[in-house]
Amino acid sequence: MHSLPPLQTTTTFNRHIHNNPFLCSQFLLHEMLNSVDAQLSGAAALEPLSTSSRGRNSRAFDGTPLRDLIFECAQAVSRRDLDRSLGLLGYLASEVLHPEYGDSGERVGSYFTRALAHRVSRHIMASPSSSSSYASHSGLLNSLRIPDPPSQQQIHAAYLALNRVTPFLRFAHLTANQAIVEEMEGEEIVHLIDFEIMQGVQWPPLMQALAERTGGPPHLRLTGIGSSADILRQTGNRLADFARTLNLPFEFLPLVVGSVEQVTARMLSTREGEVVAVNCVLQLNRLLQRGPDMLKAFLEMIQTLRPKVFTLAEREANHNQHQFLDRFTEAYRHYEVLFESLEATLPPKSPDRLTVEEVWFGREIANIVSCDGSDWVERHERFEQWREIMASAGFHPLPPSTFALAQAKLLLRLHYPSEGYRLFEMNDCLLLGWQDQPLFTVSSWH
Known part of the structure; x- marks a missing residue:
């Protein structure tokens, strides 16, 4: 595992910015985030935690x-x-x-x-x-x-804040989007299936890239999966409005489920002649709670869709250890x-x-x-384990392209200039971390 080399010249840096619809569309994404923030701000205010203190003291x-x-x-x-x-x-x-x-x-x-x-x-x-x-x-x-469990509004507001103040989600979105665009080159009908779409902030840059594609845009069908019908409706309306500004043929298909394992192939309404892309950001780890059979069944269901690309983003950590002290x-x-x-x-x-x-x-x-047992949901695994799981389910890795590596580096330079963030490349995936510790990983499969 090693950090990626810096880009060579300022000319190359500027050319990548000018020619990259993902990075050029960050202003549009910023406007969308502000719009969603305004809708959520009233209902998502937090009450302070109640821990008392006698003053700053880091020694016991x-x-x-x-x-x-x-x-x-x-x-x-x-x-x-x-x-x-x-x-x-x-x-x-x-x-x-x-x-x-x-x-x-x-x-x-x-x-x-x-x-x-x-x-x-x-x-x-x-x-x-x-x-x-x-x-x-x-x-x-x-x-x-x-504190009591957060409301749906608080969870969605926190997701937006995470997207705004750290590079981790934007890195995952940008890298996954690049893989999808590359694999969908020349396809006329694209069906994108997003497990837990939230506010859909991942998709405006991809939509712009498809709209500006040489030879004309494809017809994009987007199935957005989530647990709130109201949030899915709002997300669909925003994305449809954005698609109209791009003259991008677009359909939004909301799918309301309590959790991702409830999704079946029949619910996803795939059509003959379309090419499928599946996106799963920080969701697959939750299936580990149900045991290996549930995860296997889910991946087998994905296989029946015959996706041309399956993008996966997960934490780079091992929180699935049953020995409490190891996990802690x-x-x-x-x-x-x-x-x-x-x-x-x-x-x-x-x-x-x-x-x-x-x-x-x-x-x-x-x-x-x-938590333990069925209450223990957050069971992150390292990429080596996900690689074994995906291979056993019949998926093969798609190495990130040279352009994907370059634009991930550009994302950090443009929006998160702190020297602490570092990119790593390992076994056909990209990782983003702080200092010497990888924290998030993105990979693509077919």
């Missing part, structure tokens, strides 16, 4: 660093040593800062402390003999309570780096940072650390 009793103390608490929780767990949580409750004010280490520590407290609460509630312990420590555990350690390292990247690129009191950390990353941390 006996001079132990706060991070080490959190790991010691995780070890006690793993042993189900209730007294030690509660004692450590009592100290952490007074020392871990509110995420809005602490540095990245203190903020990530706050979310992991809450997740550990929630795991202790679940252990206590599952054991009748521990009911007296819960009663005597209910104040502490309630003070570390994980991997998760802490992953989110510690993510929070460092946010701190390096956003002001301390940025509302976008708070939204992304609390609604997006915070709830992931809570699920990975505090």
Whole structure:
């Protein structure tokens, strides 16, 4: 695994910008994001977390660093040593800062402390003999309570904030779009199937690229899958309006389902003569909760569609380990780096940072650390594992093109100039990370 070389000349850099509809359409995408933000802002406001603090202090009793103390608490929780767990949580409750004010280490520590407290609460509630312990420590555990699940509006607002303040989603969208456009060259009818389309912000750049295609645009059918009929309707209307400005023949097909595993080939209404592209961004990992048979069945269903390209974006992390301490350690390292990247690129009191950390990353941390069994949904895997899974299902990798590599580098230069973000290339996929740690991966398959 190695970082990509920088582009060679300013002339080449400018030529790539001028000739690249994906990057040239960022202004249009910005306008769409502002429009969606205006619709969501009223319903998506967050209430501050309630963790108290006596002031900034990153060191625990006996001079132990706060991070080490959190790991010691995780070890006690793993042993189900209730007294030690509660004692450590009592100290952490007074020392871990509110995420809005602490540095990245203190903020990530706050979310992991809450997740550990929630795991202790679940252990206590599952054991009748521990009911007296819960009663005597209910104040502490309630003070570390994980906030109620976010509303659909809050989740969608957090998704937009994540897209706006970090390069990870735009990197995934840009790289996947390039693969789709390259594979659909010359095709007359394209059916794009997007699992969890959200607000559809991935697709305006691709639509513009198709509209400007030499030889004329194809007819684009877009099946947008999601859980909210109202949000799908709004997304479809925005994309249809945008398609009209491009003179791009376009159909939007909303598909409302509770979760991606409920989708069947019959629901997707494919037609003879069209060429299928499937897009799956940060969704496939959720099928791991259901076991290998469910994931196998889903990929077999995708195979029946005979897609010319299947684009896949996932976290580069192993949070699917059944040993709690292994999972906790991997998760802490992953989110510690993510929070460092946010701190390096956003002001301390940025509302976008708070939204992304609390609604997006915070709830992931809570699920990975505090849940087991069917409640444990966030089961990210590294690309090596996804490569084996995809190969066993009959898919073959499509190496990223030279142009895809160059435009990913351009994306970082144009919109996220921090020196900390780095691109990696490994085994026919592209990865984006912070410093030396890859965090997100994008790959294409056929």
